[in-house]
Amino acid sequence: MSILAVISLFLLISACQPQAKPVTDDHNEAPSRHKLLNEENDKFEAALGWLDSETILYSVKQDENQPSQLMVFNRKTGKQEIFYQPEAAIVNVSISPSRNYVLVHTSSSPHKANIDILKQDGTKEYSVAIPSDELDFSWNPYEDGVLFLTSFFEDWSFTSYVFDTKKKALAPLDFPQPFAQWGADDELLYVDWKKEDPDLRAPLISLNIKNQKKETVMLDVVHFQKIKNGLMAIQVESEKPDQAEYKFYNVKKEQVSSFSVPHVNTFSDSMIPFYSFDDKKNTFYTFTPESAFTGDPYQGTFKLIEYNWETGKNKEVLKEMENAPLSCSPEGSWCLYGHQLESVINMEEKKVYPLLKVGNDE
Numbered sequence: 001m002s003i004l005a006v007i008s009l010f011l012l013i014s015a016c017q018p019q020a021k022p023v024t025d026d027h028n029e030a031p032s033r034h035k036l037l038n039e040e041n042d043k044f045e046a047a048l049g050w051l052d053s054e055t056i057l058y059s060v061k062q063d064e065n066q067p068s069q070l071m072v073f074n075r076k077t078g079k080q081e082i083f084y085q086p087e088a089a090i091v092n093v094s095i096s097p098s099r100n101y102v103l104v105h106t107s108s109s110p111h112k113a114n115i116d117i118l119k120q121d122g123t124k125e126y127s128v129a130i131p132s133d134e135l136d137f138s139w140n141p142y143e144d145g146v147l148f149l150t151s152f153f154e155d156w157s158f159t160s161y162v163f164d165t166k167k168k169a170l171a172p173l174d175f176p177q178p179f180a181q182w183g184a185d186d187e188l189l190y191v192d193w194k195k196e197d198p199d200l201r202a203p204l205i206s207l208n209i210k211n212q213k214k215e216t217v218m219l220d221v222v223h224f225q226k227i228k229n230g231l232m233a234i235q236v237e238s239e240k241p242d243q244a245e246y247k248f249y250n251v252k253k254e255q256v257s258s259f260s261v262p263h264v265n266t267f268s269d270s271m272i273p274f275y276s277f278d279d280k281k282n283t284f285y286t287f288t289p290e291s292a293f294t295g296d297p298y299q300g301t302f303k304l305i306e307y308n309w310e311t312g313k314n315k316e317v318l319k320e321m322e323n324a325p326l327s328c329s330p331e332g333s334w335c336l337y338g339h340q341l342e343s344v345i346n347m348e349e350k351k352v353y354p355l356l357k358v359g360n361d362e
Helices: 003-015
Strands: 044-050 055-060 069-074 080-084 089-095 101-109 112-119 124-131 134-139 146-152 158-164 169-173 181-184 187-191 202-208 214-227 230-235 243-249 255-262 275-278 283-289 302-308 313-321 326-328 334-337 343-346 351-354
Touching: 044 089, 044 326, 044 334, 055 089, 080 101, 080 112, 089 134, 101 134, 134 181, 146 181, 181 214, 187 214, 214 275, 243 283, 255 283, 275 326, 283 326
Parallel strands: none
Antiparallel strands: 044 055, 055 069, 069 080, 089 101, 101 112, 112 124, 134 146, 146 158, 158 169, 181 187, 187 202, 202 214, 214 230, 230 243, 243 255, 275 283, 283 302, 302 313, 326 334, 334 343, 343 351
8 A cells, every 4th residue: 555545544534533522511611712613513613723822723615616715713712714715626724834825725637736825914925726636735944935845646656846935936846656745945855765665664864955955864763754943753662563652852852751551553644643842942842642552543542742852751632532633832832633624622721623613693
């Protein structure tokens, strides 16, 4: 099975999970300093992340013949506004690390991708259309508005690009793997999976796209995430298959801290629990399984933890949680949670609340 197929399968399985349920009994209960989103349940599709510490981007259904609409909601004032109305069906939406840009991937035909880059106020900055059946991309945290972008075709061949919003340029890039993240201005990181090798553990490689200098960063990596001031990598050693070790590195690729959790290994992949970063506080939020498991599906519950990767301090936030998408606000005190990010967690109170108002109650 190809890596793309494995990832697609995992996302499909996750999407079919039941919605995360708030722990509060009153569906319209909300904490102080947070308003409920007044949107009809049958129109709300999903929350998409934070434009700033107060503003949530989300999508709603329109009439049958119209594409979904992007909206913004201020969690303090309760104000809702139209952010952007695309001309074609939305495939994906991504907010840049700086939160200055929003990428909207739409498609009007099966073999073409439309990419619109919007400013924080919803106005269009740059648009381009490319041949594509599937699209993957990663933002450059070191150069605002720059992305590594990969276009996949029906036979799973691919073409990679460097996409520059400010220069309004899309340049093809000869790159050995379709999935990569920026390690520096001119450096890309990727896991060097081999097509003929079914083992999903592989070396993490850095490649300078200017001088082609290649370096092995570490071995036995199943997943990694690059942020501006650090790197998180998950390793599963063959000698300890029931343990997944999360390792954190500074910008010099020096290990700063690590912690281990039980490893859940399905028949097709290593399960990577959902997570979110607070870059300013060097804090990592994720779900940890209650026990190691091999098979399909994992029926156990998870703990939500808060880990400061600079100090190594680990704090439990909530128990008996479902592993579901997590998106934390810039200052880390609130996190959207659930398969449609339809709930919100107050990290200080350690409580889960609904994002949407139910019915007409005030």
